[in-house]
Amino acid sequence: MINPAPSPREQRKQEKRQRILAAAAQVFSDNGFSRTTMSHVAERADVGKGTLYEYFPSKDDLYYSVFQSLVREVFAGLSLDRERETAAEELMELNVMMVANMEGFRDHYGLFMEFWSASASSHSRERFQEGFRELYTLFGDHVAGILRKGVSQGEFRDDLDCGALAASLVCAWDAMGLQAWFDPAFSPGRVANEFMRVIFRGxxxxE
Amino acid sequence: MINPAPSPREQRKQEKRQRILAAAAQVFSDNGFSRTTMSHVAERADVGKGTLYEYFPSKDDLYYSVFQSLVREVFAGLSLDRERETAAEELMELNVMMVANMEGFRDHYGLFMEFWSASASSHSRERFQEGFRELYTLFGDHVAGILRKGVSQGEFRDDLDCGALAASLVCAWDAMGLQAWFDPAFSPGRVANEFMRVIFRGxxxxE
DNA sequence: AAAAAATGACCGACTGGTCGGTCAATATAC
DNA sequence: GTATATTGACCGACCAGTCGGTCATTTTTT
Structure with a gap:
């Protein structure tokens, strides 16, 4: 053990922090950044407004913390380490996880959208941009790695531009989630499967 | 002539409306919705604040008008009516136009992101959602039409789910533009071309 | 064609309300 | 009893939207 021992005090503090974070995510998600007030968050978390400021220095920071925790959650929902025999299997499995994620995070898409737009114009746009870039490059590199593996194992054609193709796959998945949020009739499963079928043939x- | 004659007064009014709209697009793009003030817009448009309200009933309405005018501009940049001999040619030409659009609108992506998020949580989300849905279904139907034509002409495989595939293409293009905005190193041209190459093979x- | 009248575009000081953040008072933990 | 945590009343910066008044332009009158 590196961490000595979480004093009960410290522990309660962490729990309260989590409670506030969860409440904030909920309220931000329902109302958007500028229409949520700190009092509202406090009420939802069942703490006094002043307490919020014991845990987060400002509204912007609270917002960014919600972002961070959601990104971490997304990563947690994706197990990128499972190795499979063939690259095709890995890619297909990734597709399944992405679709599951799209469906699982449907409720949070409103939040994600605002994070995107925060990375465009928010007061703290740099932090958000950085976070997103990290997310995308990490994920893109992973996909590119699978593709390269497939090429070197002779499964996939050897004239692929793996980096570019990986980028476009990530884009497509990303935007499918967005579409699904927009349009209740949109079925990410159906679209993603047809998409992957065509990609694989490509x-x-x-033989 | 149906329109009787644009009195010089009316004409100047229209011009000023345009000037305000352009200024607003600029300011909203730079600062985001909630951080732009009407005074700021007025200053940029070189009119008094009160004048804004002669042309647009509220800040929300002004914002929505900027959205509308940008959507119209996007459509104008796309010529969807040109018919080609083969469906493949049409699709390829569409790809070229999309890439051109991505590059042309790079500066406006910040705005678009906020529009997206406005359609998630804004006060007038219904209007924005409606606008986006219209845009996407129109475009998606067009792509699906090209695919169906290709299938019936025997160019493309007949087991395609054209609707689903069209949706995923639209998603991919969409998100590529977004990525390009995020990451200056991202080359939409390269990615989109590799992407289309694979899709075509798929x-x-x-023979 | 010149003067008078009418119009409506234009303006910015002002208001009413909102909300992020503070801090003195209070409660709880140890 | 002291330290730590919590609270919500309070402050003041900020801003969308209003309104009474000004003035350039157009229309009507003479």
Whole structure:
């Protein structure tokens, strides 16, 4: 153990922090950044307004913390370490996880949208941009890695631009989630599957 | 002539309306909705604050008008009516136009992001959602139409789910623009071309 | 064609309300 | 009893939207 021992005091503090974070996520998600007030968050978290400021220095910081915790949650929902025999299997499994994630995070898409737009114009846009860039490059690199593995194992054609293709896959998945949020009739599962079918036919080496 | 004659007064009014709209687009784009003040817009448009309210009933309305005018501009940048011999040609030409649009609108992506998020949580989310849905279904239907044409002409495989595939193409293009905005190193041209190459291999009937 | 009258575009000081953040008072933990 | 945590009343910066008044332009009158 590196961490000595969480004093009960410290522990309660962490719990309260989490409670505030959860309440904030909820309220931000329902009302958007500028229409949520700190009092509202406090009420939802069942603490006094002043207490919020014991845990987070400002509204902006609270917002950013919600962002961070959601990003972490997204990563947690994706297990990127499971290795499979073939690259195709890995890619397919990734697709399944993405679709599951899209459906699981449907409620949070409003939040994500605002985070995007925060990274465009918010007061603390740099932090958000940085966070997103990290997310995308990490994920994109992972996908590119799978593609390269497939190429070197002779599963996929060897004339692929793996970096570019990985980027476009990430884009497509990303935007499907967005569409699904927009349009209740949109079925990410159906669209993603048809999409992957075509992609596979496009990248597989013909025998 | 149906329109009788634009009195010089009326004409100047229209011009000023445009000037305000342009200034507002600029300021909203730079600062985001909630951080732009009407005074700021007025200053940028070089009119008095009260004048704004002669042309637009409220800040929300002004914002929505900027949205509308930008959507119109996007459509104008796309010529969807040009017919080509083959569906493949049409699709490729669409790709070229999309890439051109991504590059042309790079400066406006910040605005678009906020519009998205406005359609999530803004006070007038219904209007924005409606606008976006219209945009996407129109465009998606167009792409689906091209795919169906290709199928019936025997260019493309006949087992395609054209609706789903069209939706995923639209998603991919959409998100590429977004990525390009995020990451200056991202080359939409390169990514989109590689992407289309794979897609074509995936949808073409093998001989 | 010149003067008078009418119009409506234009303006910015002002108001009413909102909300992030503070801090003195209070409660709780140890 | 002291330290730590919590609270909500309070402050003041900020801003959308209003309104009474000004003035350039157009229309009507003479």
């Amino acid at each position: 990248i597989n080496r013909e | 949808i073409n009937r093998e």
